[in-house]
Amino acid sequence: MWVEKYRPHEIRDLIGQSNVVTRLGSLLENPKEMPHLLFSGPPGTGKTSAALIVAQKILGEPWRDYTLEMNASDERGIGDVRDKVKIFSRHLAMNAPYRIIILDEADEMTNSAQTALRRIMEESSRFTRFIMVCNYSSGIIEPLQSRCAIIRFPRLPKEEVVSRLEKICRDESLQCDEAGLSKIYDISNGDMRQAINLLQGASLLDKIDAETIERVSGITHKGKVGEIINLALDGQFSKARSELIQLTKVQGLSEADFIKYAGDELFRIDDPNLGEIAKLISEYDYRLVRGANPDIQMAALLAHLGSLGGSSKKLEIGHAKDQSEP
Numbered sequence: 531m532w533v534e535k536y537r538p539h540e541i542r543d544l545i546g547q548s549n550v551v552t553r554l555g556s557l558l559e560n561p562k563e564m565p566h567l568l569f570s571g572p573p574g575t576g577k578t579s580a581a582l583i584v585a586q587k588i589l590g591e592p593w594r595d596y597t598l599e600m601n602a603s604d605e606r607g608i609g610d611v612r613d614k615v616k617i618f619s620r621h622l623a624m625n626a627p628y629r630i631i632i633l634d635e636a637d638e639m640t641n642s643a644q645t646a647l648r649r650i651m652e653e654s655s656r657f658t659r660f661i662m663v664c665n666y667s668s669g670i671i672e673p674l675q676s677r678c679a680i681i682r683f684p685r686l687p688k689e690e691v692v693s694r695l696e697k698i699c700r701d702e703s704l705q706c707d708e709a710g711l712s713k714i715y716d717i718s719n720g721d722m723r724q725a726i727n728l729l730q731g732a733s734l735l736d737k738i739d740a741e742t743i744e745r746v747s748g749i750t751h752k753g754k755v756g757e758i759i760n761l762a763l764d765g766q767f768s769k770a771r772s773e774l775i776q777l778t779k780v781q782g783l784s785e786a787d788f789i790k791y792a793g794d795e796l797f798r799i800d801d802p803n804l805g806e807i808a809k810l811i812s813e814y815d816y817r818l819v820r821g822a823n824p825d826i827q828m829a830a831l832l833a834h835l836g837s838l839g840g841s842s843k844k845l846e847i848g849h850a851k852d853q854s855e856p
């Protein structure tokens with residue numbers, strides 16, 4: 531996977547994050563004084579990479595032994611976090627100032643789990659530092675935010691993404707014109723992970739230009755999302771759900787991205803229920819952000835769409851709105 535191959539290993543390798551680079555640089559000068567950290571920002575902007583770099587720089591060679599990486603949305607509850615943290619922080623790290631716990635997707639934890647985490651942080655702060663990583667800092671309760679230095683990762687700017695993609699093309703001996711790289715940026719919207727994945731997907735084709743990039747991205751995701759919404763509106767729940775599972779579990783599209791694409795595709799719809807559909811999508815977006823079970827929520831969304839459909843004229847996949855069927 532090129533995303534891993536090209537993951538930054540030095541703070542200065544993080545593109546488009548000059549503020550982050552400066553702040554982390556000064557925090558790393560005095561590791562003993564380092565507070566807990568909260569990294570917040572959109573997907574694919576370097577948050578997890580930065581957390582790993584901080585751990586490596588502070589803990590040195592044995593950093594893997596002294597770093598615990600947890601995905602807050604995967605762990606079954608705060609009990610798991612507490613148990614792991616307890617075991618992990620029982621002893622002081624040898625030759626290192628403390629141990630580091632990276633808590634990814636922290637904004638997906640429930641409020642009560644976050645409240646419990648607040649105590650855990652206090653109890654273990656002699657031996658551990660937390661780096662919480664999230665997309666929305668508003669999803670983190672105030673008392674946790676106030677215990678952390680908050681570092682915000684903005685969306686990556688076009689120029690820097692394009693020039694990083696150019697470098698990858700050179701390293702991989704790939705021919706891709708400027709318009710193609712520009713298209714990759716427009717589709718990925720400042721998400722470097724998605725940009726690199728798109729480039730790798732397109733690298734299998736003979737020629738890479740704006741048109742092939744559009745095709746690759748359309749085939750892989752967006753078009754498919756529109757098809758699934760159509761099936762759901764048409765009342766074909768089981769088919770819609772199995773296609774959705776194919777897209778999320780096999781092709782790896784996150785549920786959050788599914789919702790995002792569904793929102794993007796909305797403008798193609800010509801339906802008296804458009805407002806209701808928009809409200810539905812925003813409701814399920816919110817539920818996912820709040821940490822509800824994605825499988826259950828996505829199935830419920832499809833079922834809900836089915837109950838709204840019927841009068842729907844459906845999404846016109848791949849066509850302009852004015853070409854929609856009567």
Ligand SMILES: Nc1ncnc2c1ncn2[C@@H]1O[C@H](COP(=O)(O)OP(=O)(O)OP(=O)(O)O)[C@@H](O)[C@H]1O
Nearest residue numbers: 533536537544545573574575576577578579722723
């Ligand atoms: N600022 C950046 N500079 C260079 N490469 C980056 C940057 N941000 C992301 N990448 C690329 O994207 C990949 C994913 O980045 P990372 O895991 O750090 O993103 P993230 O911000 O944690 O995203 P998410 O919120 O989805 O977890 C990296 O392996 C790297 O290849």
Ligand SMILES: [Mg+2]
Nearest residue numbers: 577578634663
């Ligand atoms: Mg991450």
